[in-house]
Amino acid sequence: MSALAARSLSVRLGRNQALSGIDLTLPPGRLTVVVGPNGAGKSTLLRTLAGLMAPSEGSATLGGVSIWTMRAAERARTIAYLPQGGQVAWPLSVASVVALGRLPHGEAPDALPPDGREAVAAAIAAVGLQGYEDRPATELSGGERARALLARALATRAPVLLVDEPIAALDPRHELVVLEVLKAHARAGALVVAIMHNLTLAARFADEIVLLDRGRLQAHDTPSAVLTEERLARSFGIAAHIAHETGGFVVVADRPLPQT
Amino acid sequence: MTLPFAVAIATGRNETAAMPSSRTLLVLTLLVVAAILGIASLAIGPAPISPVMAMKALVSDQGSASIVVRDIRLPRTLLSLLIGWIFGLIGAGLQGLLRNPLADTAVFGAPQAAALGAVIVLYFGLAGALSWALPIAAILGALVSIGLVVTVAGRSATVVVLVLAGLAVGSLAGAGTSLAISLSPNPFAVTEIVFWLLGSFEDRSMAHVGLAAPFVLIATLAILAAAPGLRALALGEETAKSLGIDVARLRLLIVGGAAIGTGASVAVAGSIGFVGLVAPHLIRPFVGYDPARTLVPAGLAGAVLLLAADCAVRLIPSNVEVKIGVLTAILGVPFFLWVIARRKAELSETPA
Incomplete structure (x- = not known):
């Protein structure tokens, strides 16, 4: 497996310069968490890396191959992408939603071959939804649905997994469940990139943190190197302090700073 | 269709085995019902012919019975099946x-727009009622209306926007047709246009079948080609794209197929609505709500519904035959309202 790299990547959305000159190399086998204030360009970065959006300048490559010259099916097998706040339009069963993750392999959800079925079952088990296979996805709670959709992305078994706010709708226990799944996926060799707002959990689970602000890359390093009080003040506009705990640290946001 | 079934049976998994078998059963049931209705349709009419006689008259020469069955009843039976099939398929597509259970060409004003296209051709005497120009003009009309609604409503429009856009397009097309009628110098042409607008399979010949069939075939192929993508689209456009689906191509196939199917149908049978709205609803619970697996059964259900309606209009006692387009609207509109009432809460928020 090879690295995902962006070189002077810029994306323009209408008049808005969403990303400016991003240079980034993300190695496989690591969980990279992207943080940044609202509107920083996090989702745009993820969409661009997923090949869903073309940059106005620069390039993004996977193992040296441009993401936009890959064939759609090959890209879908290589890069799994989970958008933010996904919905399911029809009351499809959880099993058939997860089975959609096998489409890039040319496997119809109602006729999965043995390894496809195995991948679906493993993905459902990984997110703790065993016993929910036949439940209509539209009748799940927000957290259950979010996990079902994550299982869909996992079921593809792509070497790259890009997830946009996977824990936004989850309760504390399932936040940990999902982050452990992502971490384990990275440990198994996958290149995992997740957008998150919870800085403490980001610090605890991420191997690397990418800090974006106003479309620019502010920092890309280990959690303790990126999440400093000074950077939190500058990028997030908050007065925060870092409380060191055994085995990690906690980001305590104290108060918003006046807008500059 | 049979392979997944066999795989599911072989693996013995309850959940996957149950769904294909209920779908296969559904498809078989619909085919049987269509066949029974087909025979009934050959037998029903002013000239009393028994179903057995109708079958005989179809395959061998039985004098006047053969003429009635082959030249009068067979064309309308085939047209009902063809048009019902394509309407069901278009609705499901x-x-x-x-991603909206209220989408249908009738809601988008497509039949009215197709009718306007055809009326313009007829009005200016560009072509006769059996010319290829008629379906092509109707297809262009339908294409403009469906394309307009899908464009105006955009990718994440609510159902309200969708229906309002359809209403606007339908009203505009209706006004255009009214203008053509009111300006028409020939009262007989007016009667003809109005009657044709109401939608009917009366007095259609095999030439009409031949005119509609190629377009129905093209529309069928276009929509069925979009099936795998529809499944992925259940999770939204972005997810579908990330799963390798070409969403623009998918949209083109379905909008194009819908326009071709609607245009050709309106050109031969006038304006018949709501079959495409109702048919997929009846099917979905049997196919696990999978939009790809809904297509073929919805087409069959559409064929059955329209053929049943065409038998019904011949049985309703009245001086002149009730127009089938009127009947489908009388039955379809309350259904439409019922779906809205039942899903009010989610429809007010869910993007289409």
Whole structure:
């Protein structure tokens, strides 16, 4: 497996310069968490890396191959992408939603071959939804649905997994469940990139943190190197302090700073 | 269709085995019902012919009975089946594309727009009622209306926007047709246009069948080609794209197929609505709500519904035959309202 790299990547959305000159190399086998204030360009970065959006300048490559010259099916097998706040339009069963993750392999959800079925079952088990296979996805709670959709992305078994706010709708226990799944996926060799707002959990689970602000890359390093009080003040506009705990640290946001 | 079934049976998994078998059963049931209705349709009419006689008259020369069955009843039976099939398929395709159970060509004003296209051709005497120009003009009309609604409503429009856009397009097309009628110098042409607008399979010949069939075939192929993509689209456009689906191509196939199917149908049978709205609803619970697996059964259900309606209009006692387009609207509109009432809460928020 090879690295995902962006070189002077810029994306323009209408008049808005969403990303400016991003240079980034993300190695496989690591969980990279992207943080940044609202509107920083996090989702745009993820969409661009997923090949869903073309940059106005620069390039993004996977193992040296441009993401936009890959064939759609090959890209879908290589890069799994989970958008933010996904919905399911029809009351499809959880099993058939997860089975959609096998489409890039040319496997119809109602006729999965043995390894496809195995991948679906493993993905459902990984997110703790065993016993929910036949439940209509539209009748799940927000957290259950979010996990079902994550299982869909996992079921593809792509070497790259890009997830946009996977824990936004989850309760504390399932936040940990999902982050452990992502971490384990990275440990198994996958290149995992997740957008998150919870800085403490980001610090605890991420191997690397990418800090974006106003479309620019502010920092890309280990959690303790990126999440400093000074950077939190500058990028997030908050007065925060870092409380060191055994085995990690906690980001305590104290108060918003006046807008500059 | 049979392979997944066999795989599911072989693996013995309850959940996957149950769904294909209920779908296969559904498809078989619909085919049997269509066959029974087909025979009934050959037997029903002013000239009393028994179903057995109708079958005989179809395959061998039985004098006047053969003429009635082959030249009068067979064309309308075939047209009902063809048009019902394509309407059911189009409804299921559009509902899958827009992720909205209220999508249908009738809601988008497509039949009115197709009718306007055809009326313009007829009005200016550009072509006779059996010319290829008629379906092509109707297809262009339908294409403009469906394309307009899908464009105006955009990718994440609510059902309200969708229906309002359809209403606007339908009203505009209706006004255009009214203008043509009111300006028409020939009262007989007016009667003819009005009657044709109401939608009917009366007095259609095999030439009409031949005119509609190629377009129905093209529309069928276009919509069925979009099936795998529709399934992925259930999770939204971005997810579908990330799963390798070409969403623009998918939209083109379904909008194009819907326009071709609607245009050709309107050109031969006038304006018949709501079959495409109702048919997929009846099917979905049997196919696990999978938009791809809804297509073929919805087409069959559409064929059965329209053929049943065409038998019904011949049985309703009245001086002149009730127009089938009137009957489908009388039955379809309350159904439409019922779906809205039942899903009010989610429809007010869910993007299409």
